[in-house]
Amino acid sequence: xxxxxxxxxxxxxxMLTTVPALSRALETDSIYPHQNLDEVxxxxxxxxxxxxxxxxxxxxxxxxxxxxxxxxxSDMSALMPNFFIPEYGSRQxxxxxxxxxxxxxxxxxxxxxxxxxxxxxTSAFNADLLDVTAIEVxxxxxxxxxxxxxxxxxxxxxxxxxxxxxxxxxxxxxxxYNNMVAxxxxxxxxxxxxxxxxxxxYEHNDGYFKNTFLGKKADRLNAAGGKLGFYYNPxxxxxxxxxxxxxxxxxxxxxxxxxxTEKQQLSDIAYNRECGYxxxxxxxxxxxxxxxxxxxxxxxxxxxxIHDNQSLDQDFTSADLYFVTNGVTQxxxxxxxxxxxxxxxxxxxxxxxxxxxxxxxxxQATSYFTKGYIQPAHYETPTQGAAAFAQGSYxxxxxxxxxxxxxxxxxxxxxxxxxEMITISDGTxxxxxxxxxxxxxxxxxxxFGLQYLFDDRNQVYANVTRGxxxxxxxxxxxxxxxxxxxxxxxxxxxxxxxxxxxxxxFGGELTLFYxxxxxxxxxxxxxSVGNVIDNxxxxxxxxxxxxxxxxxxxxxxxxxxxxxxxxRFLDYQKNETTNYAGKMLPLVPRHTMDIGGQYTxxxxxxxxxxxxxxxxxxVGKLYWNEDNAQVQPFYALLNAKAAFQKGxxxxxxxxxxxxxxxxxxxxxxxxxxxxxxxxxxTFGANVILDL
Numbered sequence: 001x002x003x004x005x006x007x008x009x010x011x012x013x014x015m016l017t018t019v020p021a022l023s024r025a026l027e028t029d030s031i032y033p034h035q036n037l038d039e040v041x042x043x044x045x046x047x048x049x050x051x052x053x054x055x056x057x058x059x060x061x062x063x064x065x066x067x068x069x070x071x072x073x074s075d076m077s078a079l080m081p082n083f084f085i086p087e088y089g090s091r092q093x094x095x096x097x098x099x100x101x102x103x104x105x106x107x108x109x110x111x112x113x114x115x116x117x118x119x120x121x122t123s124a125f126n127a128d129l130l131d132v133t134a135i136e137v138x139x140x141x142x143x144x145x146x147x148x149x150x151x152x153x154x155x156x157x158x159x160x161x162x163x164x165x166x167x168x169x170x171x172x173x174x175x176x177y178n179n180m181v182a183x184x185x186x187x188x189x190x191x192x193x194x195x196x197x198x199x200x201x202y203e204h205n206d207g208y209f210k211n212t213f214l215g216k217k218a219d220r221l222n223a224a225g226g227k228l229g230f231y232y233n234p235x236x237x238x239x240x241x242x243x244x245x246x247x248x249x250x251x252x253x254x255x256x257x258x259x260x261t262e263k264q265q266l267s268d269i270a271y272n273r274e275c276g277y278x279x280x281x282x283x284x285x286x287x288x289x290x291x292x293x294x295x296x297x298x299x300x301x302x303x304x305x306i307h308d309n310q311s312l313d314q315d316f317t318s319a320d321l322y323f324v325t326n327g328v329t330q331x332x333x334x335x336x337x338x339x340x341x342x343x344x345x346x347x348x349x350x351x352x353x354x355x356x357x358x359x360x361x362x363x364q365a366t367s368y369f370t371k372g373y374i375q376p377a378h379y380e381t382p383t384q385g386a387a388a389f390a391q392g393s394y395x396x397x398x399x400x401x402x403x404x405x406x407x408x409x410x411x412x413x414x415x416x417x418x419x420e421m422i423t424i425s426d427g428t429x430x431x432x433x434x435x436x437x438x439x440x441x442x443x444x445x446x447x448f449g450l451q452y453l454f455d456d457r458n459q460v461y462a463n464v465t466r467g468x469x470x471x472x473x474x475x476x477x478x479x480x481x482x483x484x485x486x487x488x489x490x491x492x493x494x495x496x497x498x499x500x501x502x503x504x505x506f507g508g509e510l511t512l513f514y515x516x517x518x519x520x521x522x523x524x525x526x527x528s529v530g531n532v533i534d535n536x537x538x539x540x541x542x543x544x545x546x547x548x549x550x551x552x553x554x555x556x557x558x559x560x561x562x563x564x565x566x567x568r569f570l571d572y573q574k575n576e577t578t579n580y581a582g583k584m585l586p587l588v589p590r591h592t593m594d595i596g597g598q599y600t601x602x603x604x605x606x607x608x609x610x611x612x613x614x615x616x617x618x619v620g621k622l623y624w625n626e627d628n629a630q631v632q633p634f635y636a637l638l639n640a641k642a643a644f645q646k647g648x649x650x651x652x653x654x655x656x657x658x659x660x661x662x663x664x665x666x667x668x669x670x671x672x673x674x675x676x677x678x679x680x681x682t683f684g685a686n687v688i689l690d691l
Contacts, residue, residue, distance in 0.1 A: 045116060045289065045298035045338050046145050048348040052393035052401035054451035054461030056139040056496055056511050058083070058547060058561070065132055067598050067613035067641055069654050071181075073112075073125050073155070078592045078617040080137050081511075081545035081563030086587055088666030088676045090253025090277035092310060094125040098139050099513060100541035100567035100588040101152035101490065104523045106472055106533055111142065111150040114157045115243065117285035117302050120332045120358070124281050124306055127247040128201045130227060131160045131169070131185050139545065140492040140513065141467025143445035144405040147354060147387050151467030151490055161241075162187040162195025162231055168691040173652075175684020178206040185227075193233050200226035208679055209255035213270040213318050218255040224248050237291045244284040253277045256316045259667060259675035261630055266664070266675055271313040273323050279308040294343045302334045315671050320369040322671075330360040346395040351388075358383040362475060367424075374422045375432070381473055383413035391447065399453035407445040414438045415473045415483075441487050443468045457500045457507075465492045469521065474533055485533045490517040496545075508548040515541040515567075522572075522626065539585060541567035555600040559615075563592040572626070580626045591634060593618040607646050614640040624667035635663040635678075648690050655683035 047053075058080040060070070070076055073094065077085040084097040095102050096110040103109035103122070112119045119125060136156040146154050166189050173181035185199030202224045207217025225247035232240040254275040258267040282305040290297040307329045315321035338352035360383070365376040391405030418434035445468055451461040471487040493514045500507030520536040543565040550558045567588045572580040596615025603610065620634030638661075641654040657679060665678040 045296070045300075045340070046350055046352075048341055048350065048393070050344040050348060052348050052395055052451060053391070053403045054449045054459075054463055054496075056463070056494060056513075056545070058137045058139065058509075060135050062133050063557075063598065064559075065135065066643075067611070068596070068615055068639065069641060069656065070129065070132075070135075072128055076135065076137075078589075078619050079561065079594050080139075080592075081547060081561050082139065082543060082565050082592055083137055083563070084587075084589050084592055084619060086666060087679070090251055090310070091126040091249050091279060092123045092253075092277050092308060094122045095587070096122075096125070096152065096155075097588055098137070098153040099492075099515060099543060099563075100565045100585055101141075101467070101515065101517070102587060103149075103152075103469065103521065104531075104587065106475070106521075106523070106531075107469065108149050109152040109469055111146045111154040112157075113155065114283075115159055115241075115285070116287060116298075116300050117243065117283060118300075118304075118334055119283065120304055120334070120356075121306060121330065123279065123308060123328075124283070124304065127225060127249070127281065128183075128203060128223065129157065130183060130199050130201060131187075131197075132157055133160060134158045139511075140463070140494060140515075141465050141490060143409070143467045144389060144391055144407045144447040144465065145350070147389070147407060147409055147445070148385065148411060148443075148468060148470050151469045151488065160185075160187055160197070161229075162189045162197055163233070168689075170689040170691070171686055173684055173686035175654075176682055177208055178204065179682070179684055180204045181686070195231040197229040197231075198227070200224070207252060207255075209269055209677065211255075211270065211274075212268045213272055214274060216274075217252065218269050218275070219252045221249070221251040221253075223250070239287075239289040239291075241287040241289075242285070244282070247279075247281045247283075249277070249279040251277050254312060254316075255676050256666075256668075256674045257676075258316070259664075259673045261673055266677055270318050271316045272318045272320060273313040274311075275313050276311050277308065279306070281306050291342065294341065296340055296342050298338045298340075300334075300336045300338075302332075304330075304332045304334075306330045314366075316674050317672070323367040323369070324364065326362070326364045328360060328362045330358065332356060332358040347392065348394075349390070349392040351390040354385075354387045354389075356383075356385050364475065369424070372424050374424060375419060376422065377417065377419040379473075379475060380416040381413060383411065385409070385411040385470075389445075393449075399451075399455075399459075401451050401453075403447065403449035403451070405447035407443075409443045409445060409468065410441070411470050412438065412440040413470075413472065435483075437473070437483065439471060439473070439484060441470055443487070443489070457502070457504075458498065460495070460497045462495045463492070466490070467492065471521075472533075477532055482532055482534065485521055486519050486535050488517070488519045488521045488535065490515050500549075505551045506549065508546070511545040513541075513543060513545070517541065524626075536569060536572045536580075538571040539567065539569050541565055541585070541588070543567075556597065557599075558597045559595070561592075561594045565590060565592075569626070574626070583626055583628045584623045586623050586625050586628075589619045589622040591618060591620060607644055609643075609645040611643040611645070612641075614638070624664075625669060630667050632664050632667070635661050637661055650686075650688040650690070652686040652688065653683075654686070655681070657681050658683075 082099045095104045108122045138154040142150040142154045168186045171183040183201045187197045189195045205221040207220040211218040227245040229243040257269040284303050286301040288299045310326040312324045334356040336354040340350035360381045362379040367374045387409040389407035393403040395401045419432045421430045448464045453459045468489045473484045496511035498509045517539040520539050522536040523531045523533045546562045548560040567585040569580045594617045598613040600611045618636040624630045638658045639656045643652045660681045663678040664675050666676040
C-alpha cells in the first residue's frame with residue numbers, strides 16, 4: 001500500500017474516531033488567554049483589530065504548555081501539524097522544519113520572536129521559557145510582514161506583564177539523570193501606570209549518554225539566566241516596555257557514535273577529546289506603542305549580543321585525528337516601525353519599515369594532529385539590511401475579503417577572511433590565504449489572499465505567499481567557488497478552512513499546501529573541514545494539516561494534530577556523477593502527529609484540583625541524507641503528567657517517552673557514519689508556589 005493510501009486512511013480514521021483539539025479554542029483554556037489581554041495584544045502589532053487576513057496559524061495556550069511540559073522550544077516538536085525540531089548536537093543548532101522547509105546550519109528559515117523582540121540566529125532560539133502564556137506558529141513563508149529568513153514560518157512567544165498578572169512564582173524540580181530545575185519570577189504593579197518584573201532560572205542535567213573512552217557523560221548541561229522588565233503606561237494612548245534577558249549555557253552536547261548501517265546498530269560513544277559548547281546571549285528590547293484615533297504606531301528597538309565557543313572532536317573516534325574550535329561574537333541592532341489601522345472598517349492595513357546592522361567575528365581553528373599542524377582562520381562578516389512593507393485587506397462583500405501585500409527587502413554583507421598554518425612541533429607560522437568580498441541582495445516579497453467568513457467561527461481561505469532566505473558566506477570551504485552561496489526562495493500555495501460549533505465545544509482546521517522551492521540551500525559535511533552550504537536547484541513540498549479540538553465536558557479537553565509532508569528534490573545535480581533528483585528532502589518527517597487529552601476534577605476534600613494529562617507524539621518516516629540511504633521509521637513517544645493543587649502549592653509528576661521508545665535523533669556521514677540516539681525515558685517532579 002502506498003504512502004498516499006495510508007495517509008488517506010489515517011486522516012479518515014482520525015476524523016471518524018478521534019475526538020478533536022487545538023488552536024484558538026484551547027487558548028481560552030489558559031488562565032490568562034493572550035487574545036483577551038490588551039497588554040499582550042500590543043505585541044501582536046502586525047495583526048489588525050478586525051482581521052480580514054487569511055493565515056495558517058496554530059496556537060497553544062498556557063494550559064497546554066503546562067500539561068505537556070514545554071520548557072524550551074525543542075519541546076514543541078510535533079505538537080503542531082508539520083512542525084518538527086530534530087534534537088541533536090548542542091544548543092548552537094536548533095533547526096526548525098515547518099512544512100519541510102528548514103535551515104540546518106547557517107542562518108534560520110523560521111522567525112522567532114518573544115513579546116515582539118526578534119531573535120536573529122538559531123543559536124539564540126533554545127533557552128528556558130519563563131512565564132509563557134501562549135505560543136503561535138505561523139505555517140508557511142511570512143516574508144511580506146516579517147522579511148528575510150522567514151521562508152518556513154514564524155514563531156511568536158508571549159509572556160506575562162505586570163498589568164495582566166501580579167504575584168510571585170517559584171518552581172523547583174528534580175528528575176532522573178540528576179535533572180534539576182529552579183525558576184523564580186515576580187510581577188509587581190507599583191502604580192496604575194508602572195510595573196516591574198524580575199525572574200531567573202537554573203538548570204542542570206548530568207547527561208543521558210556516556211563517553212566510554214573518557215569515562216564521563218558526553219552531553220551534560222548547565223544553564224542559567226535572568227530577565228528584567230519595566231512597563232510604563234504614562235497615558236491611555238502610550239505604552240512603553242523595556243525588557244532585557246541574559247542566558248548562559250555550558251554543555252557537552254555531542255553524543256555522536258559510530259553507526260553500522262547494515263546491522264542498524266549504534267556503537268558506544270568513544271572519542272578521545274572532550275567536546276563542549278559555551279554560549280552567552282544578551283537580548284534587550286525597547287517597545288513604544290501609541291494608540292491614535294483609528295490607527296496605532298509601534299516601534300520595536302532590539303539589541304542582541306551572542307558569544308559562543310564550540311570545541312569538537314570532529315573525527316568522533318578514539319584516534320587523535322581532527323579537533324575543531326570555533327568562537328563567534330555577534331552583535332545585532334534592529335529597528336522596526338509599524339503603522340496599522342485600528343478600526344472595524346472594510347479596509348484594514350498595516351505598513352512599516354525595518355533596518356538592521358549586524359557584526360560577526362569568528363575565530364576557527366582545525367588541528368590536524370597526524371599531520372602535525374593547526375590551521376586557524378579569522379572571519380569578519382558585517383551585514384546591513386533595510387526593508388519597507390505594506391499589506392492591505394478589503395472586505396469585498398459580506399464575508400468575502402481580499403489581501404494584497406508587498407515588501408521590498410535589501411541586504412548587503414561583506415567578509416574579511418584570513419587563514420594561517422602553525423606547525424605544532426615548533427610553532428612555525430605560515431600565511432596561507434586572505435581575501436575580501438561582498439554580497440548584496442534585493443528582493444520583492446508579495447502576498448495574495450482570499451477569505452470568506454460564514455460567521456465569526458467558520459471560514460475558508462486561500463493564500464499565495466513568497467518566502468526568501470538571504471545568501472551568505474560559508475565559514476568552511478574547500479574551493480574558492482564555495483566561499484558563498486545564493487539566496488533561496490519559495491512560493492507557497494494553500495487553501496484551508498476553520499470550523500467550530502456555536503458553543504465552541506468542537507472545532508477543527510484543515511489546510512492543503514504546495515510549496516515550490518528554488519535554489520534551496522543544502523549543507524553537507526566535509527571531513528576535517530566542516531559544514532559547507534551550496535544551492536540544490538529545485539525542490540517542492542506538498543501536504544495536509546489537520547487540527548481538531550473537542551471539549552465534551554467542562555473539565556475535559558481532547559486534542560489531535562496531524563501533518564503530512566511529501567518533500568522531494570526535483571532538480572539537484574550535485575556533481576558529474578551524483579544526481580539527487582527524485583530523492584526525498586532530508587530531515588523532513590512524512591508524518592507528524594500529537595493526540596492528547598486533559599482532565600481536571602475537583603475533590604470535595606483535601607485537594608483543590610487534580611489535573612491529569614497525556615499525549616502521544618509521532619514522527620516519521622524521515623530520511624537523514626540526500627541519498628536517502630538511511631531512514632528513521634515512524635516512532636511514537638508517550639508522555640504524561642499529573643498535577644495536584646492545594647491553595648498556592650502545586651505538585652507535578654511528569655514523564656516523557658514512558659515506553660522507552662528506541663529511535664535515532666540524528667544521523668550523518670563525515671569521516672565515517674555516525675548517529676545520535678534519541679532521549680530515553682525521563683521522569684521527575686516539580687513543586688510550584690504561586691504567591
